[in-house]
Amino acid sequence: MNAPILSDKDFASDQEVRWCPGCGDYAILKTIQKLMPTLDVPKENQVFISGIGCSSRFPYYMNTYGFHTIHGRALSVATGAKIANPDLDIWVVTGDGDALSIGGNHTLHALRRNVDLQILLFNNEIYGLTKGQASPTSKVGTHSPSTPDGSLDMPLRPCVFALGAGARFVARTIDTEAKIMTPILRRAHDYKGASFVEIYQNCPVYNDGIFEYIKNKKNAAESRLILEHGKPLLFGADNEKGIRLNSKTLKLEIVTIGENGITEDDIVVHDETNKVLAQMLAGLKTPEFPEAIGVLYCETDVPSYTDEVYQQRIFVREKKGAADMNALLRTGHTWTVS
Amino acid sequence: MSAVESSDQDGAHQVSDVVVRFAGDSGDGMQLTGSNFTEATALSGNDLATFPDFPAEIRAPAGATFGVSAFQIYFGSEDVTTAGDDVDVLVAMNPAALITNLKDLVSGGLVIVDTDAFTDKNMGRAGYESSPLEDGSLDAYRVVPIDITKRVVESVKPHGLNHKFAVRCKNMWTLGLVMWLFDRDRTATIANLRNKFKNKPEIADANVAALNAGHAYGETAEMPTGVEVYKVPRAEVAPGLYRNTTGSEALAYGLLAGSQLAGLPMTFASYPITPATSLLHTLSGLKQFDVVTFQAEDEIAAVCAAIGASFAGSLGVTSSSGPGISLKAEAISLATQVELPLVIANTQRGGPSTGLPTKTEQSDLNQALFGRHGDAMLPVIAAATSTDCFDAAIESVRLATQFMTPVILLSDGYMANASEPWLVPDMADYEAFPVTFETNPEGFTPVNRDPVTLARVWAKPGTPGLEHRVGGIEKNFLTGDISYDSDNHQKMTDLREDKINGIANYIPEQEVSMGETSGKLVVVGWGSTYGAIHQAVKRCRQNNLDVSHVHIRYLNPFPRNLGDLLAGFDTVLVPEMNTGQLVDVLRARYLIDAKPLNKVSGQPFKIREVEGAIKSLLEA
Numbered sequence: 001m002n003a004p005i006l007s008d009k010d011f012a013s014d015q016e017v018r019w020c021p022g023c024g025d026y027a028i029l030k031t032i033q034k035l036m037p038t039l040d041v042p043k044e045n046q047v048f049i050s051g052i053g054c055s056s057r058f059p060y061y062m063n064t065y066g067f068h069t070i071h072g073r074a075l076s077v078a079t080g081a082k083i084a085n086p087d088l089d090i091w092v093v094t095g096d097g098d099a100l101s102i103g104g105n106h107t108l109h110a111l112r113r114n115v116d117l118q119i120l121l122f123n124n125e126i127y128g129l130t131k132g133q134a135s136p137t138s139k140v141g142t143h144s145p146s147t148p149d150g151s152l153d154m155p156l157r158p159c160v161f162a163l164g165a166g167a168r169f170v171a172r173t174i175d176t177e178a179k180i181m182t183p184i185l186r187r188a189h190d191y192k193g194a195s196f197v198e199i200y201q202n203c204p205v206y207n208d209g210i211f212e213y214i215k216n217k218k219n220a221a222e223s224r225l226i227l228e229h230g231k232p233l234l235f236g237a238d239n240e241k242g243i244r245l246n247s248k249t250l251k252l253e254i255v256t257i258g259e260n261g262i263t264e265d266d267i268v269v270h271d272e273t274n275k276v277l278a279q280m281l282a283g284l285k286t287p288e289f290p291e292a293i294g295v296l297y298c299e300t301d302v303p304s305y306t307d308e309v310y311q312q313r314i315f316v317r318e319k320k321g322a323a324d325m326n327a328l329l330r331t332g333h334t335w336t337v338s
Numbered sequence: 339m340s341a342v343e344s345s346d347q348d349g350a351h352q353v354s355d356v357v358v359r360f361a362g363d364s365g366d367g368m369q370l371t372g373s374n375f376t377e378a379t380a381l382s383g384n385d386l387a388t389f390p391d392f393p394a395e396i397r398a399p400a401g402a403t404f405g406v407s408a409f410q411i412y413f414g415s416e417d418v419t420t421a422g423d424d425v426d427v428l429v430a431m432n433p434a435a436l437i438t439n440l441k442d443l444v445s446g447g448l449v450i451v452d453t454d455a456f457t458d459k460n461m462g463r464a465g466y467e468s469s470p471l472e473d474g475s476l477d478a479y480r481v482v483p484i485d486i487t488k489r490v491v492e493s494v495k496p497h498g499l500n501h502k503f504a505v506r507c508k509n510m511w512t513l514g515l516v517m518w519l520f521d522r523d524r525t526a527t528i529a530n531l532r533n534k535f536k537n538k539p540e541i542a543d544a545n546v547a548a549l550n551a552g553h554a555y556g557e558t559a560e561m562p563t564g565v566e567v568y569k570v571p572r573a574e575v576a577p578g579l580y581r582n583t584t585g586s587e588a589l590a591y592g593l594l595a596g597s598q599l600a601g602l603p604m605t606f607a608s609y610p611i612t613p614a615t616s617l618l619h620t621l622s623g624l625k626q627f628d629v630v631t632f633q634a635e636d637e638i639a640a641v642c643a644a645i646g647a648s649f650a651g652s653l654g655v656t657s658s659s660g661p662g663i664s665l666k667a668e669a670i671s672l673a674t675q676v677e678l679p680l681v682i683a684n685t686q687r688g689g690p691s692t693g694l695p696t697k698t699e700q701s702d703l704n705q706a707l708f709g710r711h712g713d714a715m716l717p718v719i720a721a722a723t724s725t726d727c728f729d730a731a732i733e734s735v736r737l738a739t740q741f742m743t744p745v746i747l748l749s750d751g752y753m754a755n756a757s758e759p760w761l762v763p764d765m766a767d768y769e770a771f772p773v774t775f776e777t778n779p780e781g782f783t784p785v786n787r788d789p790v791t792l793a794r795v796w797a798k799p800g801t802p803g804l805e806h807r808v809g810g811i812e813k814n815f816l817t818g819d820i821s822y823d824s825d826n827h828q829k830m831t832d833l834r835e836d837k838i839n840g841i842a843n844y845i846p847e848q849e850v851s852m853g854e855t856s857g858k859l860v861v862v863g864w865g866s867t868y869g870a871i872h873q874a875v876k877r878c879r880q881n882n883l884d885v886s887h888v889h890i891r892y893l894n895p896f897p898r899n900l901g902d903l904l905a906g907f908d909t910v911l912v913p914e915m916n917t918g919q920l921v922d923v924l925r926a927r928y929l930i931d932a933k934p935l936n937k938v939s940g941q942p943f944k945i946r947e948v949e950g951a952i953k954s955l956l957e958a
Contacts (some may be wrong), residue, residue: 013807015819015820042802043802043805044799044800044801044804044805045799045800046743046804049646052810059807059809060807060809060820062807063805064805065678065799065805065806065807066806066807066812067649067807067808067809068647068807068808068809068810069642069809069810070642070668070669070672071808073638073639073669076638076639076642076646077635077642077643077645077649078642078646079632079639079643079646079655080607080632080642080643080644080645080646080647080648080649081646081647081649081650081799082607082650083605083630083632083643083647084603084605084630084646084647084648084650084652084654085433085650085651085652085798085799087800088650088799088800094952104640105635105639105813106642108379108634108635108941109634109635109639110889116774121914125341129368147575162919170663172503181860205463228861229537229762232355235471267447285929294376309630312625313625313630315627316625316626317626320626321626322626323590323624323627323628325594325595325598325627325765326764326765326766327761328591328594328624328627329581329763329765330581332581333377333380333381333526333581334579334580334581334762335380335381335383335576335579335580336577336578336579336580337576337577337578338577
């Protein structure tokens with residue numbers, strides 16, 4: 001029997017979407033609903049698991065299995081679900097506060113373990129659902145109800161954190177750019193292991209316009225460094241600018257092709273399997289640099305934790321033989337009283 | 339040791355029961371000595387109970403009083419349910435072990451000491467100003483001073499060990515001597531040593547040589563008057579196949595058995611914490627069964643992974659001790675809100691905070707009953723003895739899966755570490771309680787319920803047509819969609835409460851462990867106080883006192899007849915290893931003037947402490 005052909009509407013639940021008008025989450029929801037029918041996974045095996053925050057309402061709007069858990073713990077719940085049933089295709093939806101503040105420890109460990117999950121971090125650099133406090137990704141000086149004179153703490157960059165934690169698949173995209181996001185999510189999905197995707201997401205109420213420098217099409221050529229494996233790191237209106245590695249400072253720098261004898265041969269060619277390069281790209285920041293969009297890092301041929309768990313189990317079963325509860329209870333020294 | 343009853347023709351004394359305590363440095367191998375002696379004692383047909391008592395430090399500085407590790411065993415020819423009140427035979431491997439344990443030795447009791455360890459330095463470190471072996475401070479006891487270290491080194495010389503490794507065999511030498519004293523067979527211990535050191539045969543040979551040398555010393559040396567072989571007659575116990583088990587091992591096996599009876603794979607997610615960690619150790623070694631173990635990054639991740647596993651259709655189980663359970667509290671409330679099965683095993687220890695990590699207490703009852711945000715009721719079950727952990731664990735799985743609820747299973751450090759003989763259960767005697775997952779999309783909502791038990795349906799991801807969402811937000815009574823409606827929240831809160839209270843209809847009525855269903859006094863216990871209360875009530879009843887024993891397994895909801903049962907007694911006494919937690923609940927629930935008897939010393943109740951309380955209440 002052929003499975004019925006599904007459309008994006010089949011993945012929309014009957015629940016009224018309750019995000020604020022203009023929220024970047026709408027665009028992400030639509031992109032994912034459109035992606036789902038194109039994935040080679042039965043609908044009933046798709047699972048969305050979230051923590052707490054605006055983004056974590058996501059599962060309610062997907063007509064799949066879903067679990068809206070508690071603050072910061074989505075990855076732990078997802079890890080347990082994946083271990084219990086590796087056939088499930090699990091997406092974790094989380095935010096900058098959920099994944100990097102209260103749940104930072106779980107993000108670290110899910111990534112280093114390489115649990116086979118798609119981790120979508122909606123980064124809006126603010127706490128939305130609690131009405132606008134500074135988050136761990138807010139820029140220094142962010143004015144918010146909890147930081148009326150400007151925030152003092154240094155923000156962390158999600159992709160830098162993920163690479164530091166040992167993530168094997170790290171990508172970055174933008175909420176309203178379905179054309180960029182769709183292939184990235186497809187690759188994240190296909191990746192057997194923990195795939196980490198940071199999504200720049202606009203909060204129109206508490207942090208409006210924070211990503212305007214990169215979202216706005218007018219700035220896009222200058223502010224986006226679109227990554228393609230095997231292609232030189234070029235940007236600018238006519239792809240006239242590029243990223244070069246300065247061999248003396250071991251830093252990336254911007255050069256212009258045709259100036260000072262620079263040719264395309266001087267430009268760094270993107271290599272997704274190069275972790276050092278990925279770390280440098282993850283750290284590039286506006287206004288000094290364009291920001292990297294695409295797959296920063298993808299380490300292939302690494303077994304996922306979940307696969308390893310079951311491989312080990314098969315190995316033990318072959319060694320120890322069939323399990324028998326009554327036999328287990330009778331192991332060790334026993335004696336009979338008659 | 340009870341009075342000498344008779345002497346047989348070999349001159350061996352017969353005694354009905356004996357308490358032996360091995361005490362030494364935490365690196366002296368006292369726990370290994372104790373467990374081998376326990377096994378030999380069980381094999382000889384005595385009933386027994388043990389109490390391993392060790393410090394939190396893994397290797398405390400040699401000779402320090404805070405580093406003393408002890409193992410106590412009580413064995414006899416009648417039913418033994420505690421590790422004994424007073425020590426008859428104390429083995430003290432050094433001055434620190436002597437000074438910290440002597441107070442528990444009966445007058446006239448036997449002390450075996452290693453004189454080689456009684457150096458000025460060691461005695462000074464233990465706090466002795468003069469040698470207790472010479473200054474008359476041991477005159478009330480029978481002392482057997484032996485230069486054990488020297489003899490051990492001598493006996494293992496043929497095996498070529500250096501001095502350091504040779505000295506380490508002194509626990510086996512001492513064990514050999516004590517085995518001689520109680521006429522124990524060394525075969526099982528020798529087999530254990532050969533197995534333990536199978537990759538280091540010279541170490542195995544040396545330990546066996548030391549064991550045999552200690553035994554030979556007993557046979558040939560001139561012992562002080564009255565020190566000779568004691569024989570303890572076999573206990574009359576139910577026929578069948580026996581083994582020894584600790585509570586922790588029985589609990590692990592019970593969880594596994596429970597998941598089999600439910601027809602579910604188990605996902606066990608935990609984080610190391612004393613004294614609960616051995617559950618993770620045991621289950622992670624049983625991958626041939628349908629169990630996956632997960633050592634999480636913290637307590638919260640552990641409970642959340644277990645909840646995730648239950649969501650996916652597995653039996654999620656997590657374990658910890660008090661402080662870790664506090665960390666899990668938020669997630670446990672989530673499990674009550676989403677109504678998923680979850681077993682939370684709490685091996686209680688002395689608190690608050692880090693408290694006494696290796697000592698026992700029952701001070702997490704309030705936490706189990708009330709320690710969550712919101713109205714988050716759940717069933718609470720307490721095991722009573724080491725072997726009872728098996729059945730208590732099975733029952734926890736049954737309630738969790740049949741009622742779609744988290745269940746807290748309480749044990750404690752005492753029963754987790756203590757071992758006792760176990761009439762090995764046969765799984766054929768247990769009734770299965772297979773879980774039925776929802777598969778029919780017709781009229782499906784995630785809040786469809788069994789109209790009688792109120793348990794909601796369990797529809798696991800992977801089932802076509804049943805796609806649905808669960809979550810922490812209050813849900814609509816009829817659809818399961820999120821709802822902030824005030825009337826609906828009232829209804830849902832009432833429903834969750836009714837479901838848990840209704841479990842009282844599916845658990846046995848409260849039985850009387852010993853005695854009558856009414857009378858002057860009932861001693862009400864829960865958890866590991868069982869043994870001490872049992873013996874105390876038994877002794878009092880032998881003295882014709884009107885006292886009965888009720889031991890509560892189901893702490894929430896209580897058995898449906900408990901209030902009526904307690905009302906039939908003039909006085910209710912509640913001994914607990916806390917400052918009075920069950921007693922408050924009983925007073926509040928049944929409006930009875932229950933009396934507390936509390937102890938929080940990190941040590942189990944002595945029989946005489948409970949006996950004394952019974953007598954003073956009956957005489958008042």
